[in-house]
Amino acid sequence: MRIKKYRSMLYVPGNNPAMVQQATIYGADSVLLDLEDAIAPDEKDAARDLLRHHIPLLDRENCVLTVRVNGLDTPLGEQDVRAMVPLQLDAIRVPKVESAVAMQQLDALITELEREHGITQPVEIHAMIETARGVMNAADIATSTPRISALTFGAQDLLADLGLRRTDRAGLTFPRGQILMAAKAARLHVLDTPFIDIEDEDGLRASAEEAKSLGFTGKAVINPRQIDIVNQVFSPSPEEVTHAIRVVGSFNAHKAAGSGVFALDGKMVDRPVVEQAITVLRLADIDPATL
Amino acid sequence: MNSTLPQHIAGYGDVTPFQGSAAYLDRPIPPRVAAPTRRSTPHGSKQRSSLQAAIEACHPFDGMTVSFHHHLRVGDSVVMQTIELLAQMGIKDIRLAASSLTSAHEGLVPYLQNGTVTRIWTSGVRSGLGEAISAGQLATPVVIHSHGGRARAITTGELTIDLAVIAAASADEQGNCTGTVGPSAFGSIGYAQVDAQYARQTIVVSDTIVPYPCVPVSIPQTQIDHVVKVDAIGDVRKIASGSTRITKSPVDLLLARRVADVLHASQAMTPGFNFQLGSGGASLAVAKFLRPYLRDEQLKGGFLLGGIVAEAVALKQEGFFDAIVDVQSFDSAVATSMAEDPHHLEISADTYANPFNGGCMTDLVDICVLSALEVDTDFNVNVITGSQGVIMAASGGHSDTAFGAKLTVVVCPSFRGRVPTLVERVTTCVTPGEDIDLLVTERGICVNPRRPELEARLKAAHLPVVDIHTLKAKVDKLLGVPAPQRFNDRIVGVVQYRDGSVIDVIRQRRGA
Numbered sequence: 001m002r003i004k005k006y007r008s009m010l011y012v013p014g015n016n017p018a019m020v021q022q023a024t025i026y027g028a029d030s031v032l033l034d035l036e037d038a039i040a041p042d043e044k045d046a047a048r049d050l051l052r053h054h055i056p057l058l059d060r061e062n063c064v065l066t067v068r069v070n071g072l073d074t075p076l077g078e079q080d081v082r083a084m085v086p087l088q089l090d091a092i093r094v095p096k097v098e099s100a101v102a103m104q105q106l107d108a109l110i111t112e113l114e115r116e117h118g119i120t121q122p123v124e125i126h127a128m129i130e131t132a133r134g135v136m137n138a139a140d141i142a143t144s145t146p147r148i149s150a151l152t153f154g155a156q157d158l159l160a161d162l163g164l165r166r167t168d169r170a171g172l173t174f175p176r177g178q179i180l181m182a183a184k185a186a187r188l189h190v191l192d193t194p195f196i197d198i199e200d201e202d203g204l205r206a207s208a209e210e211a212k213s214l215g216f217t218g219k220a221v222i223n224p225r226q227i228d229i230v231n232q233v234f235s236p237s238p239e240e241v242t243h244a245i246r247v248v249g250s251f252n253a254h255k256a257a258g259s260g261v262f263a264l265d266g267k268m269v270d271r272p273v274v275e276q277a278i279t280v281l282r283l284a285d286i287d288p289a290t291l
Numbered sequence: 292m293n294s295t296l297p298q299h300i301a302g303y304g305d306v307t308p309f310q311g312s313a314a315y316l317d318r319p320i321p322p323r324v325a326a327p328t329r330r331s332t333p334h335g336s337k338q339r340s341s342l343q344a345a346i347e348a349c350h351p352f353d354g355m356t357v358s359f360h361h362h363l364r365v366g367d368s369v370v371m372q373t374i375e376l377l378a379q380m381g382i383k384d385i386r387l388a389a390s391s392l393t394s395a396h397e398g399l400v401p402y403l404q405n406g407t408v409t410r411i412w413t414s415g416v417r418s419g420l421g422e423a424i425s426a427g428q429l430a431t432p433v434v435i436h437s438h439g440g441r442a443r444a445i446t447t448g449e450l451t452i453d454l455a456v457i458a459a460a461s462a463d464e465q466g467n468c469t470g471t472v473g474p475s476a477f478g479s480i481g482y483a484q485v486d487a488q489y490a491r492q493t494i495v496v497s498d499t500i501v502p503y504p505c506v507p508v509s510i511p512q513t514q515i516d517h518v519v520k521v522d523a524i525g526d527v528r529k530i531a532s533g534s535t536r537i538t539k540s541p542v543d544l545l546l547a548r549r550v551a552d553v554l555h556a557s558q559a560m561t562p563g564f565n566f567q568l569g570s571g572g573a574s575l576a577v578a579k580f581l582r583p584y585l586r587d588e589q590l591k592g593g594f595l596l597g598g599i600v601a602e603a604v605a606l607k608q609e610g611f612f613d614a615i616v617d618v619q620s621f622d623s624a625v626a627t628s629m630a631e632d633p634h635h636l637e638i639s640a641d642t643y644a645n646p647f648n649g650g651c652m653t654d655l656v657d658i659c660v661l662s663a664l665e666v667d668t669d670f671n672v673n674v675i676t677g678s679q680g681v682i683m684a685a686s687g688g689h690s691d692t693a694f695g696a697k698l699t700v701v702v703c704p705s706f707r708g709r710v711p712t713l714v715e716r717v718t719t720c721v722t723p724g725e726d727i728d729l730l731v732t733e734r735g736i737c738v739n740p741r742r743p744e745l746e747a748r749l750k751a752a753h754l755p756v757v758d759i760h761t762l763k764a765k766v767d768k769l770l771g772v773p774a775p776q777r778f779n780d781r782i783v784g785v786v787q788y789r790d791g792s793v794i795d796v797i798r799q800r801r802g803a
Contacts, residue, residue: 018708021769025733026545057769059734224541228548 004064004090005029005283006150006189006218007234008227013038014067015047020054026224027231030064035080036071036095044076048083055087066126068093072102078109085113091124091149096157098133100144107145122147126191130154131161135175138182150189152220153179180215194220201229208233236280244277244284249291251277296793302410302431303785307792312694312726315646315790323647324448327491329516337518338464342496343376345517346454349492351377354384355453358490360483361391361415362458362470362619366529369458369496371398372521378407386410388450390441390482390640391685394418395525403428412450414438415675415685424783425681427799433682433784435675435721435797438482438618439644439651439691440789445489446641446648449791455490457483457515458524460626462497463505466515470620471507471630471637473499475523477530478599478620478629480509484639487514498524507630509637537576537602542704542733547576549754550660550702550731555584556752557729557745559658559698562590566612567597567659567692573702577660578602585611596643596652597659597688604628607635616652618643618688644691646789653688653695661689663703663730665717668759670724670739672701673717675786678710680776680800682784686721690789693726698745705732705766711773713763718776720795721786735762777801 010028012019014035023031033055039047051067058065067089069080073096081092094106103125110123125148127141134141135158142151153176156166164171183190192211195204208219208230219230236244247264251274254262261270278288296308331337339345357377359370370389377385385408387399392411397419402408409430416424416433424433436444444450459480460473470480475498487493487510494517495510524530538544554560568574579602584590594614595603601624607615608628615635620626629635644653664684665673672693677683693699703712713732728745730737735757738746749756757765777800784797 022542022733026541059765225539225544 004149004189006064006191007283008218008230009066009191009220010224010227011038011194011220011222013047014051015039015043017050017054020050021057024058024060024063024065026227028063028221028224028227029218029231030066030090032066032068032093032220034068035076036068044070048080052083052087055089064090066091066093068095068128071096072106081106081109082113085110085119085123086117088119088121089123091126093126093128093152095128095154096131096134097127097129097141098131099137100140103127103141103144103148107147110147124149126150126152128152128154129175129179130157132158132175135178138179139185142182142186142188148186148188150191151179151183152191153193153216155193176214184215189217190215192216192219194222195226196222198223198225205229205233234283236283240280241284241286244280245286245291247274247277248281248288252291296796297782300432300782300785300796303434303782309723309788309792309794312690312723312788314792318790321447321647323446324489326488329513336464337466337512337515338500339517339519342372342494342519342521345494345519346373346376346380348517349454349494351380351382351454353382354386355382356386356388356451358388358452358455358486359390360457360480360486361389361393362477362480362482363395363475363525363530364477365393365395366525366527367393367395367458368523368525369456370396373456374399374402374407378402378405383407384409386412388412388452390438391415391687392417392420395529396420400428403430406430410434412436412441412444414441414687416682417684421682425676425797425800427781427783429783432782432796434787435686435784436787437644437686437690437789438640438688439646439653440787440791441482442485442640442643442645443647443789443791444787445485446645447791452486452490453492455483455486455493457487457493457495457510459495459497459510460524461499461501461505462495462518463501463503463512464518465503465512466493466495466518467503467505467508467510467512468495468497468515469505469507469509471509471626473497475499475525475527475530476623476626476630478622478626479617479637481618481638481643482640484510485641492516494519496521496524498522537579538573540573543573544576545733546702546704546731547573548580549733549736550577550700551580551584552752552754553700553729553731553736553749554581554658554698556749556754557698558748560584560590560592561657563593564657565593565655566595567653567656567688567696568595568600568603569598569660569662573662574660575600575602577702578606582606582609582611594652594655596656597692599625601625604635607632644688644695644789651691651695653691656692656696658698658700659692659696660700660702661693661722663701663712665712665714666701666703666727666730667714667717667724668763670701670727670730670737670759671717671720672722672724672727673719674721675784676719676797678718678773678776680718680778680797682797686786690722690726693722694789698729699727700729700731701727702731705734705762706770709770711763711766711770713759713766715763719784719786719797723788723794730759732762734765737762
């Protein structure tokens with residue numbers, strides 16, 4: 001799995017200059033500049049222009065930058081992709097993804113744009129699963145192209161697609177699990193849907209802890225005030241960090257001696273355990289190479 | 292500091308240029324003027340039938356100086372009641388010496404225009420009155436001083452007060468009065484204590500006359516000549532807001548959390564440290580983010596100083612500080628605390644920040660957190676004029692505390708709207724950069740090169756330290772550089788440093 005921090009992903013409307021220019025300062029691991037649902041139809045062009053102007057000015061040192069484009073089944077989707085890829089984003093987020101073919105077509109378009117604009121750092125794809133058809137095809141979508149680095153779970157649209165009310169959370173149990181498994185099997189990041197009551201800090205923490213316990217790697221947030229809590233929940237504990245340091249340190253020593261498998265505290269340590277430890281270290285801002 | 296200062300300013304006088312914030316320590320100590328003597332009739336009453344009757348009893352005259360305090364903030368109505376009466380009496384050429392002026396005093400503008408008020412000495416001017424002065428409608432330059440500078444000016448005789456009008460929350464008929472008790476309680480009356488002591492005549496105005504003696508006595512009867520009961524000293528809702536809510540602004544919260552992180556990493560929070568925290572939502576939030584550090588390290592501070600907010604009272608009540616020292620209260624909860632807690636002390640502006648006494652409280656501060664309208668690349672701070680060059684805020688205790696504190700932190704966003712806060716040269720210098728240690732913004736923390744050890748500590752704590760010129764370049768790239776403001780030659784304001792020297796002048800806006 002490619003390791004980037006995705007504990008928190010801040011949604012920012014792409015048509016609000018004040019919010020866009022401040023998007024990366026709050027400590028979110030990633031920022032999602034939105035051209036889709038947050039933007040009224042007659043604001044779409046203005047939002048795209050705004051992002052085209054502002055993205056090059058954003059301080060991205062510690063923040064993964066993504067843009068949610070409009071659906072690829074609309075003319076706006078391709079226009080968005082053509083406008084955004086040259087800006088050297090980290091990722092394009094695609095809403096309502098339902099098929100592997102659509103992702104492969106997007107991959108081809110991005111490849112063409114990267115070549116055309118001399119972009120050397122590949123632009124990733126985040127596929128947002130938020131329809132019943134997308135849920136059923138999640139495994140195929142996850143493996144459709146190496147460019148996909150994350151699946152994201154969109155609860156609100158899925159509820160609507162399933163004909164459920166906002167309170168019918170039980171109806172999301174299976175789809176959520178299906179998306180999680182698809183992402184895990186493909187070794188992708190998987191991000192949970194936002195918690196929409198920004199005044200309820202306890203509820204947000206509980207929601208994030210539940211998502212973490214299920215295997216989500218992060219959670220979307222809709223207000224900067226939610227970032228700290230989500231980052232805290234998805235950060236490794238001091239005990240986890242200590243253990244990871246020992247695992248990677250021992251691994252490096254054994255590797256130098258030509259051994260890839262060894263025992264630590266009586267338990268076998270092999271490649272997957274080391275990879276997990278490396279993930280923990282990177283989340284704790286520790287460079288595994290220094291151990 | 293400012294090479295364009297004239298040697299003489301019409302309507303102000305000869306200029307003593309600012310020579311450095313500590314320069315006053317090497318100069319001869321100015322003499323302290325004597326407080327005026329008074330006499331009163333045995334068993335007489337000082338109560339007058341109306342404010343007009345009280346003013347008439349003071350024999351007002353053209354050219355007099357009338358002083359006020361601003362603890363009633365935007366709820367104040369005493370300033371306007373008094374000036375209106377003086378104008379009706381035909382008094383001209385008044386020098387208005389208010390510890391600060393707020394949006395409640397916009398009604399003064401016609402009195403500038405008709406010659407009733409021709410001079411103003413104050414710490415702050417806001418809204419329409421600031422615009423009028425910036426446009427040249429006051430006959431002479433407004434003199435902006437710090438709170439400590441005002442006390443200095445009064446005690447050294449530079450600012451001689453002919454009549455002090457003191458709004459009190461309750462008073463007795465002999466003039467003992469307080470701000471802490473009564474339906475219009477506003478807390479400390481510290482600025483007025485100096486006025487009462489040095490003014491030639493004094494009037495206490497209150498909506499609540501209590502049986503003798505008024506308890507507690509914040510200003511004693513020995514300094515009061517007349518007492519007046521009025522229907523209202525102002526709008527109670529605006530006097531004591533009762534607001535204790537932490538800001539919800541994400542940027543303010545980010546700044547506040549960063550300030551708390553910086554204070555911790557600076558190692559300035561040592562046992563018994565004395566702290567001045569500003570007012571406003573972001574400052575309340577600093578207290579919120581500071582609390583876990585204090586709790587985790589079982590750290591207890593000495594006193595909290597300054598304009599006191601409810602969050603400061605909470606920190607004291609939770610045992611994080613030993614005492615509160617209060618020259619101005621910002622909340623009704625603060626007034627209650629001061630009335631009930633013997634370790635919540637009311638102090639005068641002289642005790643607070645006068646550089647020429649036996650030891651002011653700002654000289655004992657370890658850490659202060661201050662705001663800014665503008666900061667320049669030499670760390671000079673402007674807290675008085677806005678981006679258009681209009682007078683819109685207050686000097687307050689900014690320069691006093693910045694000088695006294697061991698660690699002075701200025702916190703502000705790097706821009707507001709589309710207007711940069713970080714500039715090449717501040718429009719108006721109020722606090723010199725030599726007294727600022729840190730600038731905390733949402734886009735990085737800048738350390739004054741005078742404090743390399745501090746920079747090392749912050750970097751060791753992995754805080755986002757950035758060179759101030761680099762940060763300015765980043766902000767300029769984001770916003771562009773605004774066109775320079777354009778001013779006429781006419782000076783409309785003189786900014787005094789706390790020692791009485793002139794640190795800057797404010798010129799009339801071109802086109803105004």
